[in-house]
Amino acid sequence: MAKIKRIITTLVRLLVLGAALSATIVMVTSHDSAEVLNLSFDAKYTNARAFVYFAITNAIASGYSFIALFLSFSTPLWHLVFLLDVFMTLLLTSSISVALAIADVGKKGNSHAGWLPVCGQVPEFCDHVTGALIAGFSAAVLYLVLLLFSIHAVLNPKP
């Protein structure tokens, strides 16, 4: 039973690593340019602080997930891994929330504030960002699964 748990945890951690790494890479490489009224407009992730935050947090989550792959089996550090899992889940939740909020305005705009949507001008950039958001959302959900798994183990310890 303990062995199956280990295998599942490792599998989920590998999936998280893949998702968070993809989110980082796809976000960082997203780029498009358009010409509006003879003015060249360059769309990249650094244009919005939300996307920079998203890329940084997913990079941190990737690094931690990689290290945690080896840490989770050594019992003395188990408490630390559990605590760091909680923080990573919170970090990824906040990062996907922030990025989704800005992407939503980018796609639909906000007529009340007079903010126009930009996806019509830079569709390639928006497609890239959408991909990054899907990967980032998956990473956050997978971390929650990992956390619930750990919580279950903590609350129902083997005698």
Place this chain on the structure above:
Amino acid sequence: MAKIKRIITTLVRLLVLGAALSATIVMVTSHDSAEVLNLSFDAKYTNARAFVYFAITNAIASGYSFIALFLSFSTPLWHLVFLLDVFMTLLLTSSISVALAIADVGKKGNSHAGWLPVCGQVPEFCDHVTGALIAGFSAAVLYLVLLLFSIHAVLNPKP
């Protein structure tokens, strides 16, 4: 020792209740209007989906915090309370993240996307929202404290 823990937990829950309730009320009552180019502009929280989400999640957190005040002492439901605390922390983290992202654009705009800041036109609305964000941020941080407190108790059970 157990009694002190109970008192501290109850105190933190009361603070969370106050913070989340304040965040909801201050956000829902935020309102201002301005006239720009002879067009009347009404600023209220329903203009941004992020603020609506913020108000709803803080209302849910207020309701749960009130119920949890009575639940936390009854041991059979302790596991459920712990799990719900995790979800509330995640919910409040995502809600403050989303609201902060939109408030940031509202205050500073985004020159790359051509989104102008709106706080100059509706300063009263922005002040109200800032107050709600501070309360919402406090609620999220207090929930994290509560969660860390519970995690500490779970990881170090009394013999």
